[in-house]
Amino acid sequence: MNATYVLEIAANSLASALAAQEGGASRIELCAALELGGLTPSPAQIALVRERLSIPVHVLVRPRAGDFAYADEEHATMLADIAHCAAAGCDGVVVGALTAGGDVDVARCRELVSAAGRLDLTFHRAIDVCRDPTAALEAVIGLGFRRVLSSGGAAGAMAGSAHLRRLIERAAGRIEIMPGAGIDAGNITALMAATGAREFHASAKRALPSRMRFTPTDALGMAGGETRSDAAEVRRLLEALHDAAARA
Structure with missing residues (x-):
């Protein structure tokens, strides 16, 4: 694949991270609870993934689901999580914080960056x-x-592609704009053409059947198998990028 294109996989477990690497991903964003938009993974998860992967590992630092206006104790947790990621040998972190008024919380973000x-x-x-x-x-x-x-700003990157292109034009090479949300092998080529983006973020996930042979009548919402990144889907995404790059 053309080296100017990057595929980041949102990996929700060690198994997902290994599948992403096997499929040829450029790097992973390690997180927990993808169904909640992603939360900070455990220290053990971070350590195991960093030990087993040779590609770059970026860790999502998000202390809870919901909005991004954080209390003091949540901000302190994020700072400690970032310090742990650095000590564990991770390559990057994925962070952010907003004010109650909906602007970037520059003061808190400056501390996160530091x-x-x-x-x-x-x-x-x-x-x-x-x-x-x-x-x-x-x-x-x-x-x-x-x-x-x-x-x-849309539910999925394809729906937000016009705005993504405006952000990329506004950025003018000063920062990378990486589309994410709802990206798969069937739309990544169109998204590349619509936005002009060079980096893409996808989960490449599939649902696995439960290992449980017994399921109670009332499972209290705890039935079903796991969702995991799939190496074959990662390869399909990369093939679509490669084909689009070859035609460009």
């Missing part, structure tokens, strides 16, 4: 719920982030 030190920095999809995405982009650039993960 804590990250040498780590590669991605500002996550908090930008998609900002009051003024253009002002938010400029704030993130000013803070020194390397990339922004965004769906273009």
